[in-house]
Amino acid sequence: EDQVTQSPEALRLQEGESSSLNCSYTVSGLRGLFWYRQDPGKGPEFLFTLYSAGEEKEKERLKATLTKKESFLHITAPKPEDSATYLCAVRTYYGQNFVFGPGTRLSVLP
Amino acid sequence: DAGVTQSPTHLIKTRGQQVTLRCSPKSGHDTVSWYQQALGQGPQFIFQYYEEEERQRGNFPDRFSGHQFPNYSSELNVNALLLGDSALYLCASSSVGGTNNEQFFGPGTRLTVL
Numbered sequence: 001e002d003q004v005t006q007s008p009e010a011l012r013l014q015e016g017e018s019s020s021l022n023c024s025y026t027v028s029g030l031r032g033l034f035w036y037r038q039d040p041g042k043g044p045e046f047l048f049t050l051y052s053a054g055e056e057k058e059k060e061r062l063k064a065t066l067t068k069k070e071s072f073l074h075i076t077a078p079k080p081e082d083s084a085t086y087l088c089a090v091r092t093y094y095g096q097n098f099v100f101g102p103g104t105r106l107s108v109l110p
Numbered sequence: 111d112a113g114v115t116q117s118p119t120h121l122i123k124t125r126g127q128q129v130t131l132r133c134s135p136k137s138g139h140d141t142v143s144w145y146q147q148a149l150g151q152g153p154q155f156i157f158q159y160y161e162e163e164e165r166q167r168g169n170f171p172d173r174f175s176g177h178q179f180p181n182y183s184s185e186l187n188v189n190a191l192l193l194g195d196s197a198l199y200l201c202a203s204s205s206v207g208g209t210n211n212e213q214f215f216g217p218g219t220r221l222t223v224l
C-alpha cells in the first residue's frame with residue numbers, strides 16, 4: 001500500500017531561522033512527488049513537482065529536493081507569511097489519484 | 111483565467127440528509143478529482159472523473175457518488191449523511207493530456223453535519 005508520512009507534525013520558527021520539512025514515501029513506481037501549501041480553511045496551493053531522485057526546484061524562499069525514499073522542503077530565512085500547512089503528495093504510475101501525507105504545520109514568529 | 115471554483119462555500123446539514131457539492135475545473139482541464147479532508151489531516155481521495163465516467167475510486171462507501179457533465183464540471187453527492195462526513199471537500203482539476211501531472215485545487219466546501 002502506498003504511504004506518505006511527514007515530519008515534524010508541527011514546527012515553530014523565528015523569522016529568519018531556516019529549517020527543513022521531511023516527506024517520506026513508500027510507493028511502487030513513483031510518477032511524481034508534489035508539494036502544496038495550505039492556509040487554514042482554504043484549498044491546497046501548488047508549489048512544486050519533482051520526478052526523479054536528485055531533482056531540485058526553487059521558488060522564493062523554498063527549495064524542494066527528492067531522493068529515492070524522501071523529499072525535503074527547505075525554507076530559507078522564513079517570514080511570518082510563510083506560516084501554513086505544507087502537504088506532500090505522491091502519484092504512482094498505476095493510479096490516477098494523489099496520496100497525501102498528513103502535513104506539517106509551520107508557524108513563523110516575527 | 112479562472113481557477114477551480116466550488117460551490118457552496120459552506121453547508122450545514124443534519125444526519126440522514128443528502129447533499130450535492132459542485133465544481134468547475136480550471137480552463138483547459140478535463141479531469142476532476144474529489145477529496146475529503148478532515149480537520150488536521152491530509153486530503154483523502156474519493157474518486158476521479160474523466161469523459162463523464164468514474165475513472166478511479168478511493169476507499170469510500172457507495173453513499174458517495176458523483177457525476178461529470180459535458181462541460182467537464184462535476185458534482186459530488188453524499189447520501190444518508192453521518193456526523194463523520196463533516197469535513198472540507200476539495201475538488202481538483204487536471205488535464206489528461208498535460209505533461210506535468212499536477213492537480214490544481216479549488217477553495218473547498220466546508221460541510222458540517224449536525
